Amino acid sequence: MDAISFKPELKKAEITEKMTEDNLIDETIKREPVQIISNSCISEGLDGGTLGAIYELTFCSAKIASAAKAGQFVNIYLPGGDKLLPRPFGISDVEKNIVTIVFAVVGAGTDRLSKLKPEMTLDVLGPNGTGFDCLQLKKNVVLVGGGLGVPPLLLAAKQISILKEKRTISVLGYRNEPFYLDNISKYSADTYGVSEGLINLNSLYKDTGNVLDVLKIIEENQALELEDTTVLACGPKPMLVALSEWCKKNNIPSQFSLEERMGCGYGACVGCVCKVKDENGNTERKKVCKDGPVFEGSSIIWE
Amino acid sequence: MGQFSKEVQLSGSKGDELLIVDLRINIAGVIWQNPVTTASGTFAANETGKYYDPKCLGAVTTKGVASTAWEGNATPRIAETYGGMLNAVGLQNPGVNAYIEGELKQLKSNDVTVIANVAGHSPNEYCEVVEKLNDTNVDMLEINVSCPNIKNGGISLGTNAKDVAELTRQIKRLTNKPVIIKLTPNVTDICEIAKAAEEAGADALSLINTLLGMKIDIRTRTPILANTTGGFSGPAIKPVAVAAVYRVANAVNIPLIGMGGIMTGEDAYEFLIAGATAVAVGTAALIDPVAPIRILKELEECCEKYGCPNDNFIRKWEKE
Numbered sequence: 225m226d227a228i229s230f231k232p233e234l235k236k237a238e239i240t241e242k243m244t245e246d247n248l249i250d251e252t253i254k255r256e257p258v259q260i261i262s263n264s265c266i267s268e269g270l271d272g273g274t275l276g277a278i279y280e281l282t283f284c285s286a287k288i289a290s291a292a293k294a295g296q297f298v299n300i301y302l303p304g305g306d307k308l309l310p311r312p313f314g315i316s317d318v319e320k321n322i323v324t325i326v327f328a329v330v331g332a333g334t335d336r337l338s339k340l341k342p343e344m345t346l347d348v349l350g351p352n353g354t355g356f357d358c359l360q361l362k363k364n365v366v367l368v369g370g371g372l373g374v375p376p377l378l379l380a381a382k383q384i385s386i387l388k389e390k391r392t393i394s395v396l397g398y399r400n401e402p403f404y405l406d407n408i409s410k411y412s413a414d415t416y417g418v419s420e421g422l423i424n425l426n427s428l429y430k431d432t433g434n435v436l437d438v439l440k441i442i443e444e445n446q447a448l449e450l451e452d453t454t455v456l457a458c459g460p461k462p463m464l465v466a467l468s469e470w471c472k473k474n475n476i477p478s479q480f481s482l483e484e485r486m487g488c489g490y491g492a493c494v495g496c497v498c499k500v501k502d503e504n505g506n507t508e509r510k511k512v513c514k515d516g517p518v519f520e521g522s523s524i525i526w527e
Numbered sequence: 528m529g530q531f532s533k534e535v536q537l538s539g540s541k542g543d544e545l546l547i548v549d550l551r552i553n554i555a556g557v558i559w560q561n562p563v564t565t566a567s568g569t570f571a572a573n574e575t576g577k578y579y580d581p582k583c584l585g586a587v588t589t590k591g592v593a594s595t596a597w598e599g600n601a602t603p604r605i606a607e608t609y610g611g612m613l614n615a616v617g618l619q620n621p622g623v624n625a626y627i628e629g630e631l632k633q634l635k636s637n638d639v640t641v642i643a644n645v646a647g648h649s650p651n652e653y654c655e656v657v658e659k660l661n662d663t664n665v666d667m668l669e670i671n672v673s674c675p676n677i678k679n680g681g682i683s684l685g686t687n688a689k690d691v692a693e694l695t696r697q698i699k700r701l702t703n704k705p706v707i708i709k710l711t712p713n714v715t716d717i718c719e720i721a722k723a724a725e726e727a728g729a730d731a732l733s734l735i736n737t738l739l740g741m742k743i744d745i746r747t748r749t750p751i752l753a754n755t756t757g758g759f760s761g762p763a764i765k766p767v768a769v770a771a772v773y774r775v776a777n778a779v780n781i782p783l784i785g786m787g788g789i790m791t792g793e794d795a796y797e798f799l800i801a802g803a804t805a806v807a808v809g810t811a812a813l814i815d816p817v818a819p820i821r822i823l824k825e826l827e828e829c830c831e832k833y834g835c836p837n838d839n840f841i842r843k844w845e846k847e
Contacts (some may be wrong), residue, residue: 253577254577254578255814255815255816255819256818276635279570279843288750301814303612305762306609306610307609307614308610308761308810309605309612309763309813309814310814333607349816359566378800396801403811414653484602484603485602485603485604485605485606486605486721486811487604487605487612488569488813488814489615489814490574490816491571491573491574492569492570492574492575492816493568493569493605493614493616493618493813494568494571494590494599494604494619494813495604495614495616496602496604496605497599497602497604497619498602509598509599509619514574525531
């Protein structure tokens with residue numbers, strides 16, 4: 225495997241301000257232009273149109289590539305002066321100096337992003353947020369992804385594969401055609417893909433359904449020692465809500481990557497809050513961009 | 528940053544004309560080393576402090592604090608608009624006690640000039656905060672009578688000249704620290720409110736706060752913001768802000784901090800010509816964490832290029 229800048233000797237990560245500072249790289253992270261290397265459509269949109277089409281964009285940034293932890297995201301700023309706010313995307317992959325993001329065209333901003341060409345420059349700020357805490361993982365790591373939540377799990381699978389004695393199982397759910405299934409399976413002991421539309425999937429369970437269906441089958445078949453398992457998840461809210469109940473029922477620790485409409489995307493505006501319980505059961509409003517996007521699953525208060 | 532003056536060859540000058548560019552201002556008795564501050568709600572010491580040293584700015588204005596911790600509004604709190612944004616954060620803040628022990632202490636230990644923005648649902652709540660801050664080493668107080676997101680005491684207070692005057696008088700009795708009243712543009716005549724605040728004893732005014740705005744998702748037919756409406760900010764509002772500063776500068780004699788859509792040093796220079804003594808950078812900092820520092824540098828360059836924008840600097844800019 226080529227050099228992935230993941231430092232296994234990370235100190236135990238408490239979620240405090242101080243620890244975040246210690247994890248900073250030496251150079252100041254700034255909003256800076258980067259060069260686009262590639263920008264290709266990996267899944268067609270609905271009815272062959274642009275809406276819902278999924279793109280994989282790679283850009284060159286040694287700074288971001290060397291600092292990125294799985295679960296972190298980057299702020300992408302669109303060219304042109306009319307759309308000011310950053311678009312935050314999870315970091316899906318890092319390879320030498322190249323950073324990969326995967327996004328769907330859901331509006332005018334992402335439509336503009338999908339039309340950018342290689343060698344154009346783009347302003348980027350990152351890596352932002354807390355990543356998955358890879359020091360708290362039990363022996364079995366179940367990566368659960370839904371739709372656009374799947375690609376960031378590639379970086380997670382890669383970084384976990386460096387740790388000793390971890391067994392990664394990936395459970396990936398899609399609306400239609402799968403993507404990132406093959407590349408994630410290279411870093412997983414087992415990979416299960418399901419789709420709400422029936423497709424040929426190279427997995428044990430070729431069926432329609434969702435990720436919870438797969439997990440229940442795994443549970444029934446006792447295919448996994450649940451008491452030695454951690455779940456890392458990234459995907460739409462209904463998936464996370466159902467998954468958190470399954471984890472609670474089976475007493476499985478979990479880390480969820482949350483999403484919320486962001487303003488600045490770096491912690492200044494207090495726009496993107498979510499509700500979590502602290503150790504004493506008090507409700508706190510935490511910033512998804514800065515205190516998250518990864519939170520301990522059982523602490524999240526769902527609304 | 529930190530130099531107080533420099534000699535600059537005037538561009539296009541005949542002979543050897545030199546201009547001394549000295550950006551220091553004295554605003555309501557407090558000396559700022561340059562006329563740039565942050566707009567309240569766009570600066571957080573822990574976060575922004577990772578990008579630049581806040582000591583480089585003339586002053587830093589912190590997010591509104593109330594007498595107790597406020598939760599803020601439900602999400603979504605943010606929406607994007609053409610050339611701007613809407614926010615309905617709702618003044619989520621940890622309360623004045625936590626502010627004094629936390630962010631204020633942190634900033635003052637680094638010798639930053641701090642303006643504490645004060646929020647409240649009622650005059651009593653504002654006064655409670657002012658009393659506590661009066662016992663600290665905060666440099667100035669900015670009274671947020673104009674945030675459009677709070678049901679009580681926000682939009683209603685700032686749109687009524689008599690209420691603003693009464694609150695200003697009450698606050699002035701509780702502190703010797705300079706009191707800045709932050710004006711809302713969501714009124715018929717901002718000059719009326721400005722004059723009322725001045726007569727009541729305000730030491731300075733800051734303007735403009737956000738405009739009232741809204742965005743509707745046409746697919747769901749519902750507002751994007753959970754709060755329905757929010758505050759509109761960003762480059763799209765600059766003309767409204769410049770007009771407000773220009774008109775208020777001609778209506779009052781106290782110094783003004785101008786803000787609203789400043790994205791570049793030239794924008795800042797424009798406000799200083801319009802009549803502001805200082806400027807604040809808000810939305811620009813949300814989309815580029817180092818914007819206030821960049822804008823300060825660009826403002827310096829503008830001054831070198833175009834000369835002194837107004838008579839409000841401490842040292843009269845001399846040509847030699």
